[in-house]
Every structure is written in structure tokens, then in C-alpha cells.
Amino acid sequence: METVLSGIRPTGNLHLGNYFGAVKNFVKMQEENNCFFFIADYHSLTTHPKPADLHGNVKQVLAEYLAAGLDPEKSTLYIQSDLPEIAELYLILNMNAYLGELERVTTFKEKARKQPENVNAGLLTYPTLMAADIIIHKADKVPVGKDQEQNLEMTRTFARRFNRMYSQDFFPIPQAFNFGEQLVKIPGLDGSGKMGKSEGEGNAIFLADDPKSIRKKVMRAVTDSGPTAANQSKPEAIENLFKLMEVVSAEEVVKHFNEAYNNCSIRYGDLKKQLAEDIIIFTEPMRDRILSLSSDDAAISKAAKIGAEKARASAQKTIREVREIIGFRPF
Numbered sequence: 641m642e643t644v645l646s647g648i649r650p651t652g653n654l655h656l657g658n659y660f661g662a663v664k665n666f667v668k669m670q671e672e673n674n675c676f677f678f679i680a681d682y683h684s685l686t687t688h689p690k691p692a693d694l695h696g697n698v699k700q701v702l703a704e705y706l707a708a709g710l711d712p713e714k715s716t717l718y719i720q721s722d723l724p725e726i727a728e729l730y731l732i733l734n735m736n737a738y739l740g741e742l743e744r745v746t747t748f749k750e751k752a753r754k755q756p757e758n759v760n761a762g763l764l765t766y767p768t769l770m771a772a773d774i775i776i777h778k779a780d781k782v783p784v785g786k787d788q789e790q791n792l793e794m795t796r797t798f799a800r801r802f803n804r805m806y807s808q809d810f811f812p813i814p815q816a817f818n819f820g821e822q823l824v825k826i827p828g829l830d831g832s833g834k835m836g837k838s839e840g841e842g843n844a845i846f847l848a849d850d851p852k853s854i855r856k857k858v859m860r861a862v863t864d865s866g867p868t869a870a871n872q873s874k875p876e877a878i879e880n881l882f883k884l885m886e887v888v889s890a891e892e893v894v895k896h897f898n899e900a901y902n903n904c905s906i907r908y909g910d911l912k913k914q915l916a917e918d919i920i921i922f923t924e925p926m927r928d929r930i931l932s933l934s935s936d937d938a939a940i941s942k943a944a945k946i947g948a949e950k951a952r953a954s955a956q957k958t959i960r961e962v963r964e965i966i967g968f969r970p971f
């Protein structure tokens with residue numbers, strides 16, 4: 641069985657784009673792999689030295705991933721800062737991470753440009769912390785987006801370097817987990833591009849949105865004046881609404897509106913009403929679970945505890961071996 645690991649930033653709420661782009665795959669992945677999912681709260685400090693509501697954000701993310709279907713019994717779902725072992729491995733890896741290579745990382749250069757007043761050592765060594773996250777559990781596969789590929793390459797460099805330095809075949813060299821065909825890109829409601837929370841108010845539908853605001857957002861989605869000839873190709877804004885329909889609506893419904901589009905009888909108002917109702921049906925069970933978990937501190941605490949225990953057992957084993965290999969031995 642392969643060990644798969646993914647880090648989750650404790651920012652924002654899950655939207656449909658996150659759900660279909662990653663979370664749904666995580667839920668499936670946990671059935672067949674030894675999965676570790678963690679909330680990267682140490683990493684937050686590199687950009688937010690005093691996060692406004694770190695605890696509240698971590699809780700919300702935990703509640704939403706649980707609500708979306710991550711099962712603390714099947715996978716190991718934990719909070720990064722519950723594992724001091726990660727900080728210890730980070731310290732050790734930093735001793736063999738070089739200024740030159742860290743300075744060349746694109747994400748570092750970008751963040752340094754964005755926050756020139758706070759180019760801290762944590763920002764520079766973000767890739768060593770991420771490497772520690774990954775190799776502490778000897779992960780084989782890491783699902784990463786394009787923007788994280790270089791960080792994963794750094795992880796491979798650090799893992800190989802450790803193995804070479806101590807002449808051990810100790811850390812596996814982690815590979816990117818490629819979802820390939822399964823990866824669904826969810827468009828936003830503003831007529832262009834993908835769904836994202838930073839794309840402006842109303843562009844994203846969150847799993848925790850109530851029916852009223854879902855209806856409002858969908859009814860305001862960008863459209864045009866409609867097709868003027870049979871079987872026209874769809875402009876992006878319209879194509880986007882159909883793409884959303886394809887993931888939440890029944891096949892016949894999509895077919896019905898496609899036919900209406902092709903014979904120019906379509907009324908976008910009808911399409912949007914249907915789309916909104918289907919999104920509500922799809923998200924409502926998750927929303928209910930998010931709401932009940934958010935007010936159930938015992939359930940959150942139990943999930944965090946189970947996760948921390950499982951993750952720590954795995955991390956402690958690695959750290960024990962690393963210390964032994966380096967020569968930190970008890971007298």
C-alpha cells in the first residue's frame with residue numbers, strides 16, 4: 641500500500657472548485673492508500689506572523705474536510721503543529737539546505753516580492769518545512785498542483801541528500817500524485833476562469849453557503865443574450881454554467897438544456913434556477929455536517945486527537961531512526 645500525503649492551507653472555506661479539484665479525490669484515495677492529510681498551520685506563520693484567528697481557521701478547515709468525507713478512521717487527518725517531530729526534522733534538514741538553492745525557489749521569490757517588509761527565514765526555508773512534512777511519514781506520493789512542483793522537487797533533493805550523506809537508503813523519494821483524467825476544473829460564476837475565492841464576490845460557491853445565497857450567486861452569474869442560430873458553439877460564460885451542471889445535475893437535465901441551447905429555445909433564467917437547486921441538493925448534506933460539526937467541540941476535538949495520535953506514532957518512529965542514523969544516541 642502506498643503512502644500518500646497532502647498538506648492543506650488553513651485559509652478560507654471550501655468551495656465547489658476545491659471539492660471537485662481535490663477533496664473528492666482525497667475521499668476516494670483514503671480507501672486504497674495509507675493517507676496522511678494535515679492542516680499546515682506552521683506554514684501560515686511564514687506569511688501571517690500573527691494570524692488573526694488561527695485556531696478558528698484550523699477548526700473550520702477540519703470541520704469542512706470531515707464534512708466532505710475524510711474519515712479519521714480510514715486516513716490520518718491531523719494538524720501540523722500537533723507534531724513537534726516535524727519541527728525537529730525541519731531543523732535537521734535545514735543544516736543541509738543551502739541559501740543559494742532556497743533563494744532560487746520561485747514561490748520564495750514571489751512571496752519576498754509581495755512582502756518585502758517581512759522576508760523571514762521561515763519564508764526562505766518553506767521548502768525544508770514542506771520536505772519535513774512529507775518525509776516524516778516516508779510518503780511515496782504527494783498530490784500537488786503546478787505551483788507546488790518545485791517545492792516537491794526540493795523535497796526530493798533533501799531526501800536524496802540525507803540518504804547520500806549518511807549512506808543509507810532511508811527516505812523514499814516522493815513522486816507527484818497525478819490525478820490525470822479525474823481532475824475536474826470547476827469554472828467560476830463570473831464568466832471566465834476557474835472558481836476561486838480571490839476572484840471576487842459571488843464567483844465561488846462554498847460548501848457552507850446557505851440555499852438563499854447559492855440562488856443569489858447563481859442567478860447573478862454572467863450570461864449573454866442567447867444563441868441566435870442552431871448549434872452554435874457556446875461562449876465561455878455559458879460553457880461554464882454547463883460545466884457546473886455536468887457535475888451537480890442529472891444527465892437528462894444537462895441534455896435538456898443542451899438541446900434547448902442548440903435549438904435556440906433556451907432561457908438562461910430557467911437554466912440558472914435548475915442549476916441553483918441542483919447545487920443546493922448537492923451541497924446541503926455537507927453544509928448540514930459543517931454546521932453541526934462547527935458547534936460540536938467534542939467531535940472536533942476527538943477527530944484532532946485521533947489524527948494527532950496516529951500521525952505522531954508514525955513521525956516518532958522516523959525521528960527515532962533519524963537521530964540514531966545521525967548519531968544522537970542516549971548515553
Ligand code: TRP
Nearest residue numbers: 646647648649680770773774782
Ligand atoms: N505548500 C502547500 C500549499 O501551499 C501546502 C503544504 C505544506 C503541503 N506542506 C505540504 C502540500 C506537504 C503537500 C505536502 O498548498
